[in-house]
Amino acid sequence: MPQPDALGRNGSYVVLRKYDSRVGAFNDFVRAHAQDEAAQDLLAAKMFGRWRSGAPLPLSPDGDDAALGADPDRRNDFDFAGDHAGLVCPHGAHMRRMNPRGDRLTILTDENIHRIIRRSSTFGPKWSRDVTAADDGEDDRGIFFIFISARAYDTIEFLQQEWVNRGNFMDLGEERDPIVGLHAEPGQFTIPADPARRRIDGVTTFNRLRGGEYMFMPSLTALRWIAAGTWG
Template identity: 50%
Template sequence: MEPQTGGVPGEVEIELELDDIQSGALHERPSPYVGSYLLLRIDDLAAGRELVRRLIPLVDSGRPAAIPAHGAWITVAFTYKGLEALGVPQNSLDSFAPEFREGMAARAEHLGDVGASSPANWERPLGTGDVHVALAALSPDAERLEAVLARAHRAFEELTGVELIWRQDCYQLPTGRTSFGFKDGIGQPAIEGTGIAPTNPRERPLKAGEIVLGYPDETGELPPMPTPEILGRNGTYVVFRKLHTRVAAYRTYLRQRAASRDDEALLGAKMVGRWQSGAPLAVSPERDDPALGADRHRNNDFLYGDDLRGFKCPAGAHARRANPRDALYGDGSVDVRLHRMIRRGTSYGPMLPEGVLDDDGVDRGIIFVFAGAHLKRQFEFVKTQWLNDGIFIGAPAEKDPIVGSADGTGTFTIPQRPIRRRLTELPPFVVTRGGEYCFAPGLRALRWLAELDT
């Protein structure tokens, strides 16, 4: 099975109801940007509905815009407990995906969030059931962000019965790099019907139903959708995770195992699957190529089918695990396209200064947001089967070397000639601070929620 370029002959591309879809899932963020995540609790049903009514004017639709009318992109999403607090009828609540109804904390052990990453150690109120509404605001600059946040605050500050219980500021550097030093946000799938061209011309756009409910997905079927239709259609599930990055431990681990600074950079690239600039190992396996990493028309234009043994990019590297591309087509057991999703990574906390190997005790890391129509076969499958397991790459004892649930005993294999290299005693480089499963409704659904009279 070879990946197809462009549309499938004879197929008519689906037309998305862009005016009803929240913009956050479909459109790239500006770069650089600043942002904030706000979490709220609803203590009074009527106040909660009034909050939704007040937030609707701040939410942009999926129509593309260089800068939205409000100067920032606002996304509104709800947890299961939040929909319950709004008085959504039980038969509608029961129609949501089981994983969403259970919540992330209840599924933590399955996801590998154990030990230091277990819900017992999460940052409150994450995972407690108090999180009802999640607001994400992102803007090209701090001035416009604060103006929009002021409007959002006015929407709930005057309401008795709605409480702001958590805020996390975030940002993206002009380089696009995260706290580990690697450029992020490369390799997003294109979605049919958005008009946004793929950055990898070797892959056709995903069916819209993989990301937005109410449209056929890659199986040709309509994904299960919450009822009534006005509530589910044009919505998407959102996975929100706060991940603390142990940058000093990561740098120290590489320094102790590298023969030189160049070897250190190579080891880091082998673990991630890209050089720090964003240049993929699949294209530039021997040395970093900053021009390639900066070129969005080239830095995602590759496959792994010509490197099945992983001499260029190890099969266990983070980027390759998260999206194996065509590397699994040969065995026919897994359709990679059924496990794609939109990924949005955002940095929080100050960067650890270059060259520092000692932990300064400051909390820093990544806010990861995933959007898709299938919590179980998208986020949960990738997390449990590809990141926390190595069976699919023929190394059952190995996990993702960067984000896998490590305990200090793991290994990572780097194929090379004449003999492979094996890194051992991998410590955890990422610790889960908390997370929530949310649902981002369409704009019509937001109005439906605001006008509930149950």
């Protein structure tokens, strides 16, 4: 059994984040930059990297696929090796930023050392297309994220500082994550296209960070030692 000084061995960090989601503001944004509902859904998918069902753009580039989105194995079985230009999934899309699997990054190129285990849970009313910014209330809708990682600085803190709130690792300068990025002033989102890319202005903070906690989760060996109560 471990001694007290070994309680931290093989343990991991559990990080909780709470976001207040401005669903109406996001709806207003896509309506302002897309003419009809189909174009609005496509723009939202380009910003997230996934369609509303969860189907990823690399596997379903032309439209949503509910069956794919409902399959937890298939919907995550892809990388960006065949889309280095970002024509299918923009480089700055939220999903691609958080896990640029197989991508060609300008700096900080080893994405594997920044991997995390994460799960999320939403709260508040379900999404509706007719919701506007006037309907957004304080903590009315949002997301709880739980991350697990043994190296909090190299993962959680890195993701927030570099991949969410900066764009130089993929040649996007000061462009930030369009979904969870912190925008002190309205920013932009770039959609690569042939022959010319499209840049959309007016991106604001659609998900506001309201709080969180850093917790330590002991290993199973340490938990057994605590439960046994054999310390003197």
